Amino acid sequence: MFYSDNCYKQYLKSQGEKTHLKKLYDTIRQFFVFTDDTLRKFETNVDEIVHKGKNGALKKSTIDLTPLRIKYFFGERYTYGSQNGENGIGSERLYPKNSVDPIPTWITKGIINPLIEAKILPKDFVNSVVINDYQPGGCIVSHIDPPHIFDRPIVSLSLFSDSALCFGCKFHYKPLRCSQPLLKLEMPRGVVTSLSGFAANEITHCVRPEDITGRRAVIMLRRVHDCAPRLPQTAVMSITRNISYTDSLELTTEDFIKFHQTLLKWQNQGSVVGKIRKRFAKKKDGTTRYSANCYKIV
Numbered sequence: 001m002f003y004s005d006n007c008y009k010q011y012l013k014s015q016g017e018k019t020h021l022k023k024l025y026d027t028i029r030q031f032f033v034f035t036d037d038t039l040r041k042f043e044t045n046v047d048e049i050v051h052k053g054k055n056g057a058l059k060k061s062t063i064d065l066t067p068l069r070i071k072y073f074f075g076e077r078y079t080y081g082s083q084n085g086e087n088g089i090g091s092e093r094l095y096p097k098n099s100v101d102p103i104p105t106w107i108t109k110g111i112i113n114p115l116i117e118a119k120i121l122p123k124d125f126v127n128s129v130v131i132n133d134y135q136p137g138g139c140i141v142s143h144i145d146p147p148h149i150f151d152r153p154i155v156s157l158s159l160f161s162d163s164a165l166c167f168g169c170k171f172h173y174k175p176l177r178c179s180q181p182l183l184k185l186e187m188p189r190g191v192v193t194s195l196s197g198f199a200a201n202e203i204t205h206c207v208r209p210e211d212i213t214g215r216r217a218v219i220m221l222r223r224v225h226d227c228a229p230r231l232p233q234t235a236v237m238s239i240t241r242n243i244s245y246t247d248s249l250e251l252t253t254e255d256f257i258k259f260h261q262t263l264l265k266w267q268n269q270g271s272v273v274g275k276i277r278k279r280f281a282k283k284k285d286g287t288t289r290y291s292a293n294c295y296k297i298v
Contacts, residue, residue, distance in 0.1 A: 024199050027199040029194040031192045033118055033120070045110075049104070053072065062100040074129040074131075077099055078092050078093060092146040093229050096230060107129055112126050120155065128150070128223065131217060141206055145222070147201060152201070155222070158189055158193070159217040160217050161189055161214040163207065163216050167183040176209065178206070
């Protein structure tokens with residue numbers, strides 16, 4: 001049979017995709033373990049954590065705010081590659097010990113222990129929990145959970161609404177958009193998903209904005225390696241939490257200037273990642289609308 005060069009390339013590509021899909025299906029497992037009543041209790045517990053965070057009852061480093069998504073770290077927290085002055089895979093580091101709150105008891109007793117009994121998690125495996133709380137349109141760009149930080153499997157529980165996890169996407173920016181995934185894995189509310197092997201190590205996964213149509217929370221259950229590299233204690237700077245929570249404020253002109261200068265100082269020190277934007281909307285009473293974008297505490 002004769003193939004043109006383009007047809008042959010497409011043929012090879014399709015064969016490669018079939019191989020990758022088989023490897024994905026072989027290294028992804030999904031389970032339904034919890035009843036609807038139990039899921040509602042977990043969702044109430046997540047709401048309580050959100051409330052604690054807003055009221056200053058959690059450690060500063062426990063919380064990481066980005067537009068349309070808040071991460072809550074328990075047990076351990078780690079940097080993303082660019083947060084510690086480096087770029088690329090392999091530069092991620094753990095925060096110093098005790099930087100974040102311990103894993104909540106309701107997660108240990110209510111989620112981790114039943115998953116151990118169901119033989120989905122090994123015993124004494126989980127020492128790091130992250131809760132990702134998404135608003136509609138939130139996302140996480142394509143990535144591989146750093147293997148020098150985390151053991152496998154990577155296990156998650158989806159709450160509040162249905163969504164999807166996509167494999168093999170590429171993200172493009174300005175405007176934000178995604179290529180077609182090799183696999184769109186449905187993530188219904190209540191599903192427990194375990195990634196290992198090829199799915200965890202050799203292909204990127206992401207959450208696309210179009211797949212978050214309602215509020216969604218994901219509880220990530222992982223093990224941090226004993227030998228994973230850590231930041232020194234002095235690397236984590238203390239930042240006022242109620243400022244870090246700010247998306248926008250209405251301030252007088254005088255207070256606005258002071259506030260903006262403080263934020264610029266923190267950004268220059270490396271305490272804030274992202275752009276600080278000013279948007280003026282002067283009102284009759286002299287107040288000014290201030291808008292800030294994408295703060296990440298490091």
